[in-house]
Amino acid sequence: MSAMSSPSRRSNFLSALLGALVIAVLFGALTVGGAFDDDDPAPSAAVTAQPADSDSDADDGTPAQSATNVAALYERVRPGVVSVETRSTRRTPLGPQEGGGSGSGFVIDDEGSILTNDHVVEDADTVRVRFEDGDPVRARVVGTDPSTDLALLKVDPEGLDLEPLALGSSAGVRVGEPAIALGSPFGLEGTLTTGVISALQRTIRAPNNFSIDKVIQTDAAINPGNSGGPLIDARGRVIGVNAQIATSSRSNSGVGFAVPIDTAKEILAQLKAGKDIERPYLGVSTTDPETGSGAVVAQVVPGGPADDANLRAGDRIVSVDGRAVTESAEVGDAVTANEPGDRVRIEIRRGGAERTVTATLGTRPAQADAVTTPGAPRP
Numbered sequence: 001m002s003a004m005s006s007p008s009r010r011s012n013f014l015s016a017l018l019g020a021l022v023i024a025v026l027f028g029a030l031t032v033g034g035a036f037d038d039d040d041p042a043p044s045a046a047v048t049a050q051p052a053d054s055d056s057d058a059d060d061g062t063p064a065q066s067a068t069n070v071a072a073l074y075e076r077v078r079p080g081v082v083s084v085e086t087r088s089t090r091r092t093p094l095g096p097q098e099g100g101g102s103g104s105g106f107v108i109d110d111e112g113s114i115l116t117n118d119h120v121v122e123d124a125d126t127v128r129v130r131f132e133d134g135d136p137v138r139a140r141v142v143g144t145d146p147s148t149d150l151a152l153l154k155v156d157p158e159g160l161d162l163e164p165l166a167l168g169s170s171a172g173v174r175v176g177e178p179a180i181a182l183g184s185p186f187g188l189e190g191t192l193t194t195g196v197i198s199a200l201q202r203t204i205r206a207p208n209n210f211s212i213d214k215v216i217q218t219d220a221a222i223n224p225g226n227s228g229g230p231l232i233d234a235r236g237r238v239i240g241v242n243a244q245i246a247t248s249s250r251s252n253s254g255v256g257f258a259v260p261i262d263t264a265k266e267i268l269a270q271l272k273a274g275k276d277i278e279r280p281y282l283g284v285s286t287t288d289p290e291t292g293s294g295a296v297v298a299q300v301v302p303g304g305p306a307d308d309a310n311l312r313a314g315d316r317i318v319s320v321d322g323r324a325v326t327e328s329a330e331v332g333d334a335v336t337a338n339e340p341g342d343r344v345r346i347e348i349r350r351g352g353a354e355r356t357v358t359a360t361l362g363t364r365p366a367q368a369d370a371v372t373t374p375g376a377p378r379p
Helices: 009-026 067-080 261-272 329-336
Strands: 081-092 095-107 113-116 126-130 136-145 150-154 178-183 191-205 211-218 230-232 237-245 256-260 284-287 295-300 316-320 343-350 353-360
Touching: 067 081, 067 178, 067 191, 067 230, 081 113, 081 178, 095 178, 113 261, 136 261, 150 261, 178 237, 211 237, 211 261, 211 329, 237 261, 256 261, 316 329
Parallel strands: none
Antiparallel strands: 081 095, 081 126, 095 113, 113 150, 126 136, 136 150, 178 191, 178 230, 191 211, 211 256, 230 237, 237 256, 284 295, 295 316, 316 343, 343 353
16 A cells, blocks of 8 residues: 655645544444443354354444544454464475475364365364464364365364354355454464455465355454464354465455355365265356357366266356356356256357357366366366
C-alpha cells in the first residue's frame, strides 16, 4: 500500500479521524448502545453446543466484535490454535535425507481432533503440535483429503486443557466483513493478522492438481507457516482454513485464500473415520467462453469418462442432467452432485449443432494430470 502525503496538519488530522471511523465501522464498534464490552455475553470459543451446520449470523443477537476488542477476541481463540511441526525422510541418490516442515492447525473438539492442511503433513513420518505455552505433543494423521487440501490430526487429550474453536458457516460470508487469521507464519507462533473478506467464489489448485472451489479470499496477511490455521470472523467462529497465497516472493502480497469451513464440515466424519473420500470424475477441464454462456471443454483426459462419452475439446457444455451450465465452475458443481458410477446426460453445442451425450462417471484418481488451462476446473 503506498503512503499518501498531506499538504497540511489540518488534512492530517481529518485523514486520521476518517481512518479511525472507517476501522470502527468495519469492526462493528459503532453499534446502537455502544461497543461490545468484555463483560457482555460472548460466544465461547471452547463450547461447540451450536450445531456444526448452524448458519446463525448477526441476527442471533450476538454483538459483533469491535475493533477495540480484537485483543479480547485473540485471548479467547488463541488457546485453540496450534503450530504443527513435521519430520520426514526422503530417499535420494545420495541416500536418505531428513527434512522438516511447519504449519498451523486448530482444535475442533474435546477428543483431540485438530484440523490442518493436507500439504502441511503430506509425506510426514512424524507430526508434533505445540499448544500455547506448552511442549510439543505427538500427533497422528487420522485422515487426509488432497482434493480439498485438508487433513485431520489426533492428539491424546489426556492431561491437555483443550479449547476447541467454534465452527461457523462460510455460506453467509460477505465481502467487506472483518476477518482475522491466526497461525505460525515463519515459525512465529500465536501470530494474529487482521483484514477483511476481499472476495468470494475463488478457485485454487489442490495438492493433487484438482480444483478447490468456493474459496474465500482475504487481505489479512497470510505467509508460509500460516497454512492450516483458522480464518475467523468477528464473533470468533472459524469460517475457513488458510491454505494459499498469491505471491511472486513467497511472502504476503495482500491476497490469501482459505478453504471454506463448510467444505471441511462436509468431510469431517469421513476424515475422523480414516476413510478414503471418493468423488465422481468426468475427466475434463473447462473454461468460460469468450462470449455467451456455458462451459467450453479445454481438455479431455484420454481414456476417461468424458473421452468414452465422445466429448471433445471445443465442445460447449450447456447442461448436465438438465441442470443449466452458465459458466465453467458449474460443470464441477453438477458432477459432484452425483456419485461414482452414475450416468449423466450432457447437452453440448458442437459446430453449431446441439447434441446430447451420456457419460458414466468414474472415481476421481489420486492425482490429476497437469491442466493446460490455468485455473480451469477439472471435475
